[in-house]
Amino acid sequence: ANIEIDPNGYVAFCPCMGRFGNQADHYLGALGFAKQLDRTLILPPWVEYPYRSATSDQIPFKTYFEVDTIAEYHRVIPMETFMKELAPTIWPEGKRIGFCYRKDATSNECSMKNGNPFGPFWDKFKINFDGSQEYSPLSFSSHSGSLKAQWDKTFPASEFPVLAFAGAPASFPVEKHNLDLQRYFKWSKDIEEQANLFIIEELAEGPFVGIHLRHGLDWDNVCTHVDSSRHLFASPQCLGYFNEYGTVTKELCAPPKDVMKKQLKKIVKKIKAKAVFVATDSDAMINELQKAVKVKVVQRTPAEPHVDLAILAKSDHYIANCVSSFSSFAKRERDVYGKPTSFWAFTPK
Ligand code: GFB
Missing domain, CATH: 3.40.50.11340 (Rossmann fold)
Structure with a gap:
């Protein structure tokens, strides 16, 4: 041509x-x-x-x-x-x-x-x-x-x-001003199909919560930098571009386990979720989380980043890491469709 x-x-x-x-x-x-x-x-x-x-x-x-x-x-x-x-x-x-x-x-x-x-x-x-x-x-x-x-x-x-x-x-x-350009990034057929298949096979019983766990060695390093800044990486996604909703904290970057469990429990109850989908490239905390929420907790293995993001975007409620730009991709996608997202260890002020 x-x-x-x-x-x-x-x-x-x-x-x-x-x-x-x-x-x-x-x-x-x-x-x-x-x-x-x-x-x-x-x-x-x-x-x-x-x-x-x-x-x-x-x-x-x-x-x-x-x-x-x-x-x-x-x-x-x-x-x-x-x-x-x-x-x-x-x-x-x-x-x-x-x-x-x-x-x-x-x-x-x-x-x-x-x-x-x-x-x-x-x-x-x-x-x-x-x-x-x-x-x-x-x-x-x-x-x-x-x-x-x-x-x-x-x-x-x-x-x-x-x-x-x-x-x-x-x-x-x-x-x-470029956030909304997200709407033009539509997953390829292949990624979309893999995400849908996983949802049909593992998450079809009812509403599910998608969570992103960003932790591990590389991330711990990032979170040591919080004290010196009002923003870190993707943090405007929850704090606002002018820190309208707060400043970056250690917890926001590296939420403690008990904080996460409590927060997840609350959301599971609120939306009557039947399952939790965990996206991570580190410890998925499956058993621990399952004990806390008492519904099915699953991850997709081997984890593929784009399929994970596509599933997170399709969840009924999403809990994201405010500092992570990986987290923020699914948050923006959800914003396009008006789907709710909350952040670990964050309550808007
Ligand atoms: O995407 P990314 O720039 O986001 O880098 P952050 C994180 C990478 O880790 C992803 C993998 O591109 C994936 O390859 N990863 C993270 C995951 N979470 C997941 C997940 O839930 N599922 C899967 N399958 N893979 C910053 C970087 O990461 O991390 C900085 O942008 C720096 O440049 C720092 O490297 C340490 O913003 O989260």
Whole structure:
């Protein structure tokens, strides 16, 4: 098929920070940015870090999400398609410029491919950069209406058909005005089917509560940073972007077991739940929780992050970790459909 070239140009980026939750936040922001600039967004693959592997994997966008649904919001093209069909004409070898806020002082270049996952990401498509372009003092934040005018003036599409960013042209956590873009991220058929199948087989007896347990070594480390900040990672999702509903606490990040049990019991009773679904990549506390709530408590093994999130999003009530960006993905999805979410160790003030 002949794919038309967008005269307004393209935005490319590497979702090079964090794992799925972080990348998803950046994805929402990048989509909002491309929309503002009225450039087509090149949908990069997701970056994954297989256990015990020294390098990263790149998983096509469509493995987890429907491309057509994103396209309902704005013009997009999967990176695989762009590189195969369009790059030879409009972004050929020899003309590939990497964009960064500041060049590396030593090399005087944008560090586009330094280290993992940066190198493997662009290498996946055999992309090397032929030049570097700083974009400071421009920014990605779309509060000001003139964002498009500023970028177009400095980097007109005729001269810069592809703005390829070293990181994502977006903030972490996702900015408030981009939250609702979540509605365009629809799980792929495969993920959706796996989630539905699990619900039919294990959670069909009645309402169920979905809970996300974010704990384990890596997370304990994160939670030691709470004292110095009003926000941590995804915490605006419960505290509000201006700390309207409180500040971050140790408990919010690492809720004690007895607090969790009490809170879960209350919700189970309130919605007359017949089961609890546990999503975690650590200890699922199945026996302990079962004793506390006296209904069936299940997890899906082996756990797959996207299927876990899809199930959490479908639960009748969801209890999330306010600090975790993984937690926040399902919270945003539920917001789109008006489904209730509460947070461990959090009562809005
Ligand atoms: O998604 P993520 O950026 O969210 O990283 P946080 C957490 C990863 O842990 C997920 C796995 O992408 C999954 O691979 N994981 C966490 C889970 N919870 C679950 C679960 O319930 N089910 C399954 N199957 N997998 C932060 C990172 O995590 O953690 C930071 O964003 C940093 O960059 C820090 O690494 C330690 O925001 O929760």
